[in-house]
Amino acid sequence: MTRDIDDGPLADGASANVQLTTISAAKLLGNDPQTQKDLLEACKDLGFFYLDCRDHPSSPVLSLVAEMASTALDFYDLPESIKENYKPAGKQEGAVKGKKDGWEGIILMEHPLAQIPPEDPMPGPPVIQNARGLIEATQDQLGEMSRAIVDSLSRSLHMTGDQSLGRHHRKGCPAPTDLEILKYLPYVPGSEKVGHIPHTDLGSVSMVFSDVGGLQVFHPLRKEWMFVPPRPGHAVCNLGDAMEFLSGNVLRSSLHRVIPYTQDPGKIKLSIIHFLRPSEHTKIVSPDGKEWTVAEWNTMKHKLLHEGGEMQKNLSIITRREGQDDFWREQAV
Numbered sequence: 342m343t344r345d346i347d348d349g350p351l352a353d354g355a356s357a358n359v360q361l362t363t364i365s366a367a368k369l370l371g372n373d374p375q376t377q378k379d380l381l382e383a384c385k386d387l388g389f390f391y392l393d394c395r396d397h398p399s400s401p402v403l404s405l406v407a408e409m410a411s412t413a414l415d416f417y418d419l420p421e422s423i424k425e426n427y428k429p430a431g432k433q434e435g436a437v438k439g440k441k442d443g444w445e446g447i448i449l450m451e452h453p454l455a456q457i458p459p460e461d462p463m464p465g466p467p468v469i470q471n472a473r474g475l476i477e478a479t480q481d482q483l484g485e486m487s488r489a490i491v492d493s494l495s496r497s498l499h500m501t502g503d504q505s506l507g508r509h510h511r512k513g514c515p516a517p518t519d520l521e522i523l524k525y526l527p528y529v530p531g532s533e534k535v536g537h538i539p540h541t542d543l544g545s546v547s548m549v550f551s552d553v554g555g556l557q558v559f560h561p562l563r564k565e566w567m568f569v570p571p572r573p574g575h576a577v578c579n580l581g582d583a584m585e586f587l588s589g590n591v592l593r594s595s596l597h598r599v600i601p602y603t604q605d606p607g608k609i610k611l612s613i614i615h616f617l618r619p620s621e622h623t624k625i626v627s628p629d630g631k632e633w634t635v636a637e638w639n640t641m642k643h644k645l646l647h648e649g650g651e652m653q654k655n656l657s658i659i660t661r662r663e664g665q666d667d668f669w670r671e672q673a674v
């Protein structure tokens with residue numbers, strides 16, 4: 342059951358829907374002053390908002406995303422042995438304590454791909470190689486919108502010139518920016534591979550296109566997990582750790598996770614996600630005062646996600662919260 346936020350917390354363990362600001366892509370790209378204000382408020386609050394892509398002035402963003410989804414489904418049908426740039430399900434911790442993750446992922450790093458001459462084949466099976474134009478066009482279009490978000494926030498925070506956030510996100514600079522397509526396993530109660538671990542994103546702007554629910558954000562004031570329902574034609578965007586640190590902790594990188602969406606058990610959840618991350622040499626300072634390059638922060642967080650061992654210690658870095666058990670209680674469905 343999902344309900345509206347105004348209905349208040351639920352006694353039975355079900356989650357309400359969060360209310361998020363909607364930003365129009367056309368107004369964002371047109372530097373509309375009210376949109377700039379709304380974006381700043383949303384990013385100081387939860388750091389989550391909807392981006393309405395239906396009014397994008399020039400590009401067929403939504404058809405690119407739909408084509409990427411169908412290419413990904415063809416890829417997932419292939420035998421595991423020929424999949425490259427691929428993460429099988431169950432490699433990381435999942436949404437339930439002690440269980441593994443329930444998603445497969447295609448990971449398409451933007452900068453390494455741009456270094457491959459157009460006449461040379463990119464890594465991967467033919468279904469990916471043949472989609473290079475589509476992959477690059479999708480990276481370009483989603484990257485352009487993410488950079489517009491960064492620039493708008495930078496202007497609102499009066500971070501200009503040498504201080505501008507855009508300086509760390511120039512197109513073409515070596516950066517761990519990527520396009521990922523996640524396919525979640527269908528959920529059967531008792532499954533050993535379930536959902537996506539509670540975490541904060543490590544980079545700058547995450548732009549998620551999906552038409553199946555399950556994404557939840559932890560609301561720090563209500564102290565409860567809330568669903569972020571998908572909306573046709575919209576992306577769900579959220580800020581990551583790097584934007585929080587680079588903004589002097591004014592902007593928010595919120596804790597989120599993906600749990601099985603049991604209202605629609607037959608539907609496969611596919612998430613097409615663009616992760617804009619700063620240039621790899623950008624310096625960031627975590628709240629404990631330690632200085633990192635973006636490349637170091639990226640490697641460290643990825644490594645923790647893949648290490649089962651000392652999960653309790655790792656979890657406080659993955660979630661950036663101390664002593665909070667944010668796993669999904671499976672029996673609460």
Ligand SMILES: O=C(O)CCC(=O)C(=O)O
Pocket residue numbers: 523537542549551556597598599612614
């Ligand atoms: O699939 C989703 O909706 C979100 C996945 C996510 O949070 C991530 O990959 O960082």
Ligand SMILES: [Fe+2]
Pocket residue numbers: 540541542547597
């Ligand atoms: Fe995430």
